Each structure stands twice: as structure tokens, then as C-alpha cells.
Amino acid sequence: MSAKNEASVWQGFKAFLMRGNVVDLAVAVVIGAAFTNIVNSVVKGIINPLVGAIGTTNLDNYSSCLSASCKGTKGIQIMWGSVLGSTLQFMITGAVVYFLMVLPMSKYLARQEARKRAREGTREVVEVTELEVLKEIRDALVARGGTGHDARWGDRP
Template sequence: MKGFKEFLLRGNVVDLAVAVVIGAAFSNIINAFVKGVINPLVGLFGTKDLSSYKSCLKGPCAMDSSGNVTEGIFILWGSVLSAVLSFLITAAVVYFLLILPMNHYTKKRKTLDEEALEAEIKEVQLLTEIRDALVRR
């Protein structure tokens, strides 16, 4: 039981759990954005919801008033398109709001670390020269 507790309290496991929870919440935001903004924009071209776009694959296609297929085979490509848009929006937000700033921060920090290391090397060289000069006297 002790090993399991240590495993659960590891930093990586906790970070992963937080990421999953935040990801789920973020997914809800993106889905609401697609449903509330993207779908109405698409509605300007014919329908109010992407999921209503479909094609009949076989037979006489018919649906009842609640949207259940009663005859034929439908390809619900509008739902797939909606999911693809949700994915692309999520990926764009993650890239532009998380990855890009983090890469910029990492690059800037690396540059500062390199400058600090160079300054430290110069300081050591100067101290060595001072020591050597004092020893020669």
C-alpha cells in the first residue's frame, strides 16, 4: 500500500491528473464555441447545425421527428466535420496560447543561462589571473 501511495503522490502523476481535468474542461469550452459560434456561422449557408449535414448512402433514407433513422443508411459527415473543427480549434489554442509562449520563454531562459555561464567563466578567469599575479609578487 505504501508503494501505491508513493506512486499516486509522484509529481508526474499529479500533473497528469491536473492536465486531464483541465483538458476536459477546456474541451467543453471548445465544444460550446463550435456549437454557439461556428455552427450558427455555418447556418448562414443553409443549416443551423453542422451535425444536420448528412448524405444518404443506400436505400430510401428517412428519419423520424426525433432524428432516428427509420430507413436507409446515412453518412453523418456533418458530425465528423464538427469534431474536426473542434480538434483544429483546440490544437490552435493549445499551440498559440501554450506551446508558442513556452518555447519563447525556454529560448529566452536558455539565452540568459548561457550569458550567466559565460560571465561566470570570465569571473573565474579574472580571479585566476589575480591569484597568479599575487603569487608572482
């Protein structure tokens, strides 16, 4: 590969990394990894002991046997407890991400949009109000005895 091709490849890679979507994705992965540790701690420290009050503290111990007997590695076992644990971890992760990230960001963006609309609406009202004031001034001048036209200005409307 020539030096020119290496430079263009490097520039292309650099441009790819600097695009907003890639940076946002990298931040999401790092935040997701941090939340995963928190959620795993919540499941192990709170959810599993609560489940353990009615059974075992390790959800992986819940299973069903499809064969006549399941001892050790013999028999066909369905490990539905591990599926339940993973589902709970997924639900908790989703709830944490939604309530701590998505919902506040949605509310923030909605407030920003409302402020923007309010500013735009205020500008329109001011323009309309100024136009109305000018019309009132014109009407007052006409009512005071003028025709509304001045010979110096010609017959412009």
C-alpha cells in the first residue's frame, strides 16, 4: 500500500470515528456496561433474596426435568430459572435506562421545543402587533382630516 493510500485510509477512518453516530454509540456501550454491573448487583442483592424467600436464592437452580429422572448431568433439564433471571435483568436494565436516561431526555427536549415555539410565537405576535399599531396610526391620520396621501410622496399605497 502506498503512503498516499494509507493517508486516505487513515483520513477516512478518522472521519468515520468523528461522525456523531459512532461517538454516540461508543458512549451508549460504555454507559450500558456500567448499568449492567449495577443491574447485576440489584438482581443478586435484592431480587434473588426476595425470590429466595419462597425458594432458592439462585434462580439458576429452578429447572424442570423432561426425562424420568434428572440426576447430575443425566436427564433432560429445562433451566427455566436462568431464563427467568436473564429476563428480570433485561427488564430492570430497560427500566433503568428508560427512567434515568430516555424519559428525562425526552422531557428536556420537549421543554426545549416548547421554548423554541414560544420564542417564535412571541416574534410573530410582536410583528403582528407592530403592523396593527401602524394600521391604527394610518387610520387615525386619515380620520383627523387627511386622505392618507401626501403629495410629496406621490400616490404610493
